[in-house]
Amino acid sequence: MSEKHLQTGDDLPSYNEKLRLFAMRFCPYAERSVLVLNAKKIQYDLVFINLDHKPEWVFNFSPKGTVPALEYEQGKAIFDSNIINVYLDEKYPEVSLQSSDPLRRAQDKMLVEQFAGAQSAYYTAAFNAQALQPNMAENYHKGLELLQKEIEARGTKFLHGDEPGLVDYTIWPFLERFEALPLLGKAEFAIDKSKYEVLTNYMDSMKNVPAVKSYALAAETHAKFTESRIKGDANYNMLDSSAVCCMRPRKKKE
Numbered sequence: 001m002s003e004k005h006l007q008t009g010d011d012l013p014s015y016n017e018k019l020r021l022f023a024m025r026f027c028p029y030a031e032r033s034v035l036v037l038n039a040k041k042i043q044y045d046l047v048f049i050n051l052d053h054k055p056e057w058v059f060n061f062s063p064k065g066t067v068p069a070l071e072y073e074q075g076k077a078i079f080d081s082n083i084i085n086v087y088l089d090e091k092y093p094e095v096s097l098q099s100s101d102p103l104r105r106a107q108d109k110m111l112v113e114q115f116a117g118a119q120s121a122y123y124t125a126a127f128n129a130q131a132l133q134p135n136m137a138e139n140y141h142k143g144l145e146l147l148q149k150e151i152e153a154r155g156t157k158f159l160h161g162d163e164p165g166l167v168d169y170t171i172w173p174f175l176e177r178f179e180a181l182p183l184l185g186k187a188e189f190a191i192d193k194s195k196y197e198v199l200t201n202y203m204d205s206m207k208n209v210p211a212v213k214s215y216a217l218a219a220e221t222h223a224k225f226t227e228s229r230i231k232g233d234a235n236y237n238m239l240d241s242s243a244v245c246c247m248r249p250r251k252k253k254e
C-alpha cells in the first residue's frame with residue numbers, strides 16, 4: 001500500500017470494485033474508520049489525500065473535502081467517521097461492533113461525547129500551544145479520569161466487552177496521539193502510569209489488537225508529523241516508502 005498522499009492535479013486512482021476509504025495517514029478520524037474496516041475484515045482500498053493541496057475530485061466524495069469519506073459504490077460516498085462506522089457495522093453485521101442493548105449504545109455515545117473535551121484540549125496543546133489555557137490541561141485530565149472510571153466500572157478488558165467495539169475504535173486514535181504530547185514539550189499532558197493504571201493497561205491491550213497494531217504509529221512519529229504541521233509544511237509523505245527508499249544512500253556491495 002502506498003502511503004503517498006495525492007494532491008491537486010493528481011488523478012483519481014482507478015476503481016477496484018472494493019470499498020474505498022479516502023483518508024490522511026495522520027488523521028485520527030480517518031483512523032477510526034480504518035480500524036473498523038480492519039476489525040470487520042472487510043476488503044478495502046485506501047486513498048490518502050494531501051489536505052493542504054486537495055485533489056479536485058475529493059469534493060465528489062466529501063462535500064467539504066474532509067476525510068474520512070467512504071466510497072461504498074463507484075462514485076457514491078458517505079462522509080464523517082461516526083456515520084461511516086455505524087453504516088459499516090450495520091451493512092456488514094458478521095462481526096458486530098455495537099451492543100445489542102440500546103441503553104449500552106446510548107452510554108457508549110455519551111462517553112464519546114464526554115471525551116471530546118480531552119480531544120479538543122489535545123488539539124490546542126499540539127497545534128495551537130499559544131492559545132493554551134490552564135483549564136485545558138484540567139479538562140484533558142477530567143476526560144482521562146472519566147474514561148478510566150468507565151473502564152473500571154464496566155469491568156471488561158475493553159469498553160465494548162472482551163473484544164473492542166465501535167466505542168473503543170472511536171476513542172483509541174486520540175489516546176494514540178495523546179502520548180505524543182510530552183514529546184512536544186507538554187509534560188502536563190503525560191498519562192502517568194501511577195495515576196492512570198487502569199487506563200494504561202487498557203491502552204496496552206488496545207495496542208495489541210490486530211486491527212489497531214497494523215495501523216498504529218509510534219508517539220515519536222505523531223510528534224514528528226505534528227511538528228511539521230506546526231511549521232506550516234505538513235510532511236504528509238514522511239512514511240511513504242518510495243520517498244524514503246530513494247533518499248537513503250545506497251549501500252556499497254561488499
Ligand SMILES: N[C@@H](CCC(=O)N[C@@H](CS)C(=O)NCC(=O)O)C(=O)O
Binds near residue numbers: 080
Ligand atoms: N467530524 C469529522 C471530522 C473529520 C475531520 O475534521 N478531518 C480532518 C482531518 S483529521 C480534515 O479532513 N481536515 C481537512 C479540512 O477540514 O479541510 C469526522 O468525524 O469524520
